[in-house]
Amino acid sequence: EVQLVESGGGLVQPGGSLRLSCAASGFTFSNHYMDWVRQAPGKGLEWVGRTRNKANSYTTEYAASVKGRFTISRDDSKKSLYLQMNSLKTEDTAVYYCVRDVRDILTGGYYMDVWGKGTTVTVSS
Amino acid sequence: DIQMTQSPSSLSASVGDRVTITCRASQGISNYLAWYQQKPGKAPKLLIYAASTLQSGVPSRFSGSGSGTDFTLTISSLQPEDLATYYCQNYNSAPPPFGGGTKVEIK
Numbered sequence: 101e102v103q104l105v106e107s108g109g110g111l112v113q114p115g116g117s118l119r120l121s122c123a124a125s126g127f128t129f130s131n132h133y134m135d136w137v138r139q140a141p142g143k144g145l146e147w148v149g150r151t152r153n154k155a156n157s158y159t160t161e162y163a164a165s166v167k168g169r170f171t172i173s174r175d176d177s178k179k180s181l182y183l184q185m186n187s188l189k190t191e192d193t194a195v196y197y198c199v200r201d202v203r204d205i206l207t208g209g210y211y212m213d214v215w216g217k218g219t220t221v222t223v224s225s
Numbered sequence: 226d227i228q229m230t231q232s233p234s235s236l237s238a239s240v241g242d243r244v245t246i247t248c249r250a251s252q253g254i255s256n257y258l259a260w261y262q263q264k265p266g267k268a269p270k271l272l273i274y275a276a277s278t279l280q281s282g283v284p285s286r287f288s289g290s291g292s293g294t295d296f297t298l299t300i301s302s303l304q305p306e307d308l309a310t311y312y313c314q315n316y317n318s319a320p321p322p323f324g325g326g327t328k329v330e331i332k
Contacts (some may be wrong), residue, residue: 128280137269145261145269145323163320197268204275209257209317213280215268 102126102214104198109219116188120219122181122198130176131211133201136183138194139218146194150201151181166192169184188223195220227251227315231324233322239332244300244326248313253293257317260289260298264309273298274316305331 106162108120120135138149149162158214160172171184181198195218201210228251238244248258255277260268271280273289276296286301300307308331313324 144326145314147320147323148250157250161319163315188230204278206315207255207257208273210314211257211259211271211274212261212314213271217268 102200102222104200104214104216106196106198106216106219109196109221110210111222111224113225114188114190115225116223117184117186118221119189120183120185120196120198122216124179124181124200127200127214129174129179134172134174134181135199135201135212136172136181137153137197137199137212137215139197141192143194148183148196150205159204177181185221188221190223193221193223226320227254227318229313229322229324231311231313231317233268233325233327234325235328235330237330237332238303240303240305242303244303244307244329245309245315246298246329248296248298248324250289250294250296250315254315254317256292257315258289258291258296259314259316260287261312262307262309265311269312272311278292297332300329303331307331 103125105123113191122211135150153161153215169187173182198216199213202213227237230249241284260273263269277289310326310328
């Protein structure tokens with residue numbers, strides 16, 4: 101069974117740091133692009149960032165709202181994805197989802213096909 | 226950046242009704258569009274990709290159509306378990322934007 105399990109969420113003060121982890125199982129993790137998507141309380145979905153696979157040099161992209169503060173990394177040997185969050189702001193409070201990308205053979209685009217259950221990050225003093 | 230606009234933001238329909246949700250892109254996105262269903266308290270689930278391709282395991286009462294800037298998600302016969310918020314997403318842009326969501330309630 102394909103599964104993504106996030107961990108590491110919690111309560112942190114503004115300006116603080118937190119590292120989220122995502123453990124993957126049931127598929128060849130190293131082949132896939134991976135994303136983080138977040139959802140603030142009562143709000144919609146917001147893409148946070150992406151890491152590509154080794155074949156694409158593990159390149160990363162970030163939303164403007166987190167660029168320079170958040171860093172995505174991965175360890176293919178551990179089938180794990182990470183999100184290092186620094187200089188946290190109250191507006192970063194959200195459920196953070198780890199998401200697998202899959203390539204559409206026909207169009208070449210990468211869409212999000214498997215989502216974890218999420219981990220909650222609360223930034224508050 | 227490309228913007229995705231969904232309408233309506235919410236709707237209420239009866240079991241058995243045909244329900245249509247629209248999603249408009251601020252510029253042409255070909256068919257790089259996905260639809261997700263998020264039930265209360267749960268993670269989103271992929272329903273449709275490439276605008277009209279049904280994800281494996283998704284009931285056939287769900288269908289998608291459109292290309293370019295205008296897209297629709299249709300539920301042919303609404304079921305009680307379809308209570309959820311539905312999101313569209315353009316997945317071939319950087320950043321890949323989501324629509325604001327459409328909350329579907331059962332009368």
